[in-house]
Amino acid sequence: MGRRPDMERIEEVADLRRVLAPVRADGRRIGLVPTMGALHRGHLSHVPLLLAHADLVVMSVFVNPLQFGPGEDFERYPRSLEDDAKLAEEAGVDLLFCPQVTTLYPPGSETLVELPDLSSQLEGAVRPTHFRGVATVVAKLLNIVRPDLASFGQKDLQQLLVVRRLVSDLHFDVQILAVPTAREPDGLALSSRNAYLGADDRREAAALNRACRAGFDAVAAGERAASRVEAVMAEVLNGFPRVRPDYAVVRRLDDLKPMTVVSGRAAVLVAARVGSTRLLDNLVMDVTPDGVREIRG
Amino acid sequence: MGRRPDMERIEEVADLRRVLAPVRADGRRIGLVPTMGALHRGHLSHVPLLLAHADLVVMSVFVNPLQFGPGEDFERYPRSLEDDAKLAEEAGVDLLFCPQVTTLYPPGSETLVELPDLSSQLEGAVRPTHFRGVATVVAKLLNIVRPDLASFGQKDLQQLLVVRRLVSDLHFDVQILAVPTAREPDGLALSSRNAYLGADDRREAAALNRACRAGFDAVAAGERAASRVEAVMAEVLNGFPRVRPDYAVVRRLDDLKPMTVVSGRAAVLVAARVGSTRLLDNLVMDVTPDGVREIRG
Numbered sequence: 001m002g003r004r005p006d007m008e009r010i011e012e013v014a015d016l017r018r019v020l021a022p023v024r025a026d027g028r029r030i031g032l033v034p035t036m037g038a039l040h041r042g043h044l045s046h047v048p049l050l051l052a053h054a055d056l057v058v059m060s061v062f063v064n065p066l067q068f069g070p071g072e073d074f075e076r077y078p079r080s081l082e083d084d085a086k087l088a089e090e091a092g093v094d095l096l097f098c099p100q101v102t103t104l105y106p107p108g109s110e111t112l113v114e115l116p117d118l119s120s121q122l123e124g125a126v127r128p129t130h131f132r133g134v135a136t137v138v139a140k141l142l143n144i145v146r147p148d149l150a151s152f153g154q155k156d157l158q159q160l161l162v163v164r165r166l167v168s169d170l171h172f173d174v175q176i177l178a179v180p181t182a183r184e185p186d187g188l189a190l191s192s193r194n195a196y197l198g199a200d201d202r203r204e205a206a207a208l209n210r211a212c213r214a215g216f217d218a219v220a221a222g223e224r225a226a227s228r229v230e231a232v233m234a235e236v237l238n239g240f241p242r243v244r245p246d247y248a249v250v251r252r253l254d255d256l257k258p259m260t261v262v263s264g265r266a267a268v269l270v271a272a273r274v275g276s277t278r279l280l281d282n283l284v285m286d287v288t289p290d291g292v293r294e295i296r297g
Numbered sequence: 298m299g300r301r302p303d304m305e306r307i308e309e310v311a312d313l314r315r316v317l318a319p320v321r322a323d324g325r326r327i328g329l330v331p332t333m334g335a336l337h338r339g340h341l342s343h344v345p346l347l348l349a350h351a352d353l354v355v356m357s358v359f360v361n362p363l364q365f366g367p368g369e370d371f372e373r374y375p376r377s378l379e380d381d382a383k384l385a386e387e388a389g390v391d392l393l394f395c396p397q398v399t400t401l402y403p404p405g406s407e408t409l410v411e412l413p414d415l416s417s418q419l420e421g422a423v424r425p426t427h428f429r430g431v432a433t434v435v436a437k438l439l440n441i442v443r444p445d446l447a448s449f450g451q452k453d454l455q456q457l458l459v460v461r462r463l464v465s466d467l468h469f470d471v472q473i474l475a476v477p478t479a480r481e482p483d484g485l486a487l488s489s490r491n492a493y494l495g496a497d498d499r500r501e502a503a504a505l506n507r508a509c510r511a512g513f514d515a516v517a518a519g520e521r522a523a524s525r526v527e528a529v530m531a532e533v534l535n536g537f538p539r540v541r542p543d544y545a546v547v548r549r550l551d552d553l554k555p556m557t558v559v560s561g562r563a564a565v566l567v568a569a570r571v572g573s574t575r576l577l578d579n580l581v582m583d584v585t586p587d588g589v590r591e592i593r594g
Contacts, residue, residue: 013468025324104468108552111432111466114409135408136467139436143468169408170433171310171401171440255405 007089009096013144016097020058020145028055031177032147033093034138037061038078038192042182044091046151049179049297051092058145059088060097062104067133078195097145104140113139113170115162121256122269123158123280126246131162138163142172149175154297155182155189157267157282158256180296181281183209189281200242201275207240208270208281211248215268216283219250220292224262226250233268246271246278253284263287265295304386306393310441313394317355317442325352328474329444330390331435334358335375335489339479341388343448346476346594348389355442356385357394359401364430375492394442401437410436415462418553419566420455420577423543428459435460439469446472451594452479452486454564454579455553477594478578480506486578497539498572504537505567505578508545512565513580516547517589521559523547530565543568543575550581560584562592 010016023030031054033046043059050057061084068074081098088096112132118124119131142150152160164176182190187209188202197205211233218232226249233248251258253265269282284295307313320327328351330343336358347354358381365371378395385393409429415421416428439447449457461473479487484506485499494502508530515529523546530545548555550562566579581592 017470027322106465109462109466110412110414111463112411112413113467114411115407116409117407140466140468143470146470165406166408169406169437170410171437173314173440173443 005094007085007093007096009085009098011097011099011103013099013103016058016095016144019095023056024146029148030054030145031057032141032145032150032174033057033059034141034150034152035059035061035084036063036077036192037084037098038080038195039084039087040182040190040192042153042155042179042190044087045182046153046177046179047088047091047093049177050149050151053149053175053177054147056094057092058095058097058147059093060099060141060145061088062097062099062137062141064104064133064137065101066105066136067130069127069129072127073193073196078192104137112136113166115165115169118158118162118165118255121158122247122249122251123271126271131159134159135162135166138166139170139172142167142174147174149177151177151179153179153181154282154284155191156280157269157284161254161256178297187213189279191279193277193279196277198275201277204240204242205274205277205279207237207243207274208272208279211236211245211270212268212281212283215248215250216285216292216294219262219266219268219285219287224287226259226262229262229268233270237270237272240274242275244273246273248272302391304382304390304393306382306395308394308396308400310396310400313355313392313441316392320353321443326445327351327442328354329438329442329447330354330356331438331447331449332356332358332381333360333374333489334381334395335377335492336381336384337479337487337489337491339450339452339476339487341384342479343450343474343476344385344388344390346474347446347448350446350472350474351444353391354389355392355394355444356390357396357438357442358385359394359396359434359438361401361430361434362398363402363433364427366424366426369424370490370493375489401434409433410463410467412459412462412466415455415459415552418455419544419546419548420568423568428456431456432459432463435463436467436469439464439471444471446474448474448476450476450478451579451581452488453577454566454581458551458553475594484510486576488576490574490576493574495572498574501537501539502571502574502576504534504540504571505569505576508533508567509565509578509580512545512547513582513589513591516559516563516565516582516584521584523556523559526559526565530567534567534569537571539572541570543570545569 031050113135328347410432
């Protein structure tokens with residue numbers, strides 16, 4: 001990594017803009033990875049993917065209070081900025097943007113970005129203000145960094161779709177890169193919240209991926225009735241006593257609306273509590289008359 | 298005006314971006330005047346003010362359906378693109394951006410920008426979805442044009458405050474320029490909706506400015522009780538039988554909240570129907586122990 005200078009750590013919007021202005025003036029392309037910190041291999045995998053299209057990578061680390069509902073885990077969400085900074089620098093991040101809450105939400109600020117339809121499905125039904133929080137902070141980060149491209153993990157599939165919709169609707173001039181889900185050997189999708197899992201919960205946490213995989217396999221084997229695909233997924237989850245599903249469904253990819261017959265671009269999605277930890281997983285597929293293909297990223 | 302090439306008229310986002318990219322790459326500054334067309338001297342006065350700070354002026358002409366409520370005048374709002382284009386070119390506009398409704402609101406788009414607090418006051422109380430429509434279209438226009446500065450008329454004072462709040466909250470990197478209200482000789486604030494006024498209504502329409510002026514004069518003469526300032530304004534409006542006020546108030550400038558004692562930066566604001574036409578006016582002032590000063594722009 002000798003060619004890259006040391007990573008710079010920046011807290012203030014004006015400082016970030018000052019550093020990025022000459023980069024932009026030189027015609028160099030800027031990539032952004034928005035994170036809430038507690039970095040794992042999944043987050044770090046964004047960096048080389050962005051560097052294939054960008055000359056400089058900004059990673060933001062910000063635990064966004066607006067996307068947590070009352071009684072959710074905002075207070076105890078893992079924060080590890082020193083470790084994050086080391087990992088980010090090793091991964092090739094050029095600038096770490098880690099603003100204070102009052103920088104992104106100063107007293108008197110009130111503007112909210114809402115996607116009433118996409119936000120009412122699935123995660124939005126369980127967490128009614130979550131995607132408003134995501135959309136609002138993403139709009140702020142895109143305006144602050146003005147990246148040429150920004151990456152979002154496929155693991156949070158509905159968030160990825162909200163961001164794509166937001167960018168398209170508000171005409172942000174940025175390309176959105178979807179990054180495939182990183183997994184543990186047993187299939188568990190990497191998530192900062194996996195740190196909450198006790199040993200017993202951890203053993204059962206791969207159930208989400210197994211249910212998604214079973215749903216995908218059913219479609220790949222020729223099942224096209226959404227209700228039967230979902231029954232297969234529910235049955236897998238039933239085999240894990242510590243897992244309490246919120247949903248286990250097959251949906252259209254573009255708007256996450258239900259389908260009767262599985263066809264075209266579709267996703268199987270699971271959300272469940274494992275012990276007291278809420279986890280998500282999904283697989284995305286393209287279902288054509290010629291067969292079924294998994295889409296990663 | 299010989300130094301300026303002919304004004305270009307553009308409908309598509311991609312075309313506008315293609316024209317503006319080299320301007321931005323040259324380090325030339327871009328100014329934006331967002332309008333709904335039906336241009337009058339008030340709109341045109343933005344252009345020289347912007348050209349004092351910008352190298353190139355984009356004017357948008359877009360009658361934004363989202364800021365009209367049910368039963369309002371979206372359908373009959375005056376549209377006069379050919380006349381507007383002539384006036385804009387004569388005033389020194391470089392690019393006229395006049396998108397179709399489906400360009401800014403394609404099927405499936407749903408993202409809304411909301412300012413729940415500022416939008417609930419005054420105009421927002423009468424027109425509950427109006428400022429959501431304004432904030433959403435301004436966010437789109439700022440992302441499409443990416444201006445260095447953008448101008449808004451002081452005549453629509455609450456809109457100007459909504460835009461300033463939106464820009465600050467979402468960290469848009471743009472300077473907002475307030476443009477003083479242009480007036481007819483009798484004080485009537487210029488508005489595209491003045492075209493709706495019949496002769497009888499037109500004669501009474503200056504009542505709004507007279508009420509604002511009476512409120513301002515009361516404060517300038519030493520009155521500091523907001524209730525008495527508002528009583529003075531109401532009395533003026535009472536003298537005009539065709540004028541039915543929605544409000545006639547004195548408010549803090551920054552958030553338009555009520556005050557008991559008038560002090561600091563404040564505004565007198567009037568909204569009224571004159572016949573069937575709804576009109577607005579306001580004056581802004583700075584009230585200090587040394588005296589009262591009108592703020593224009």
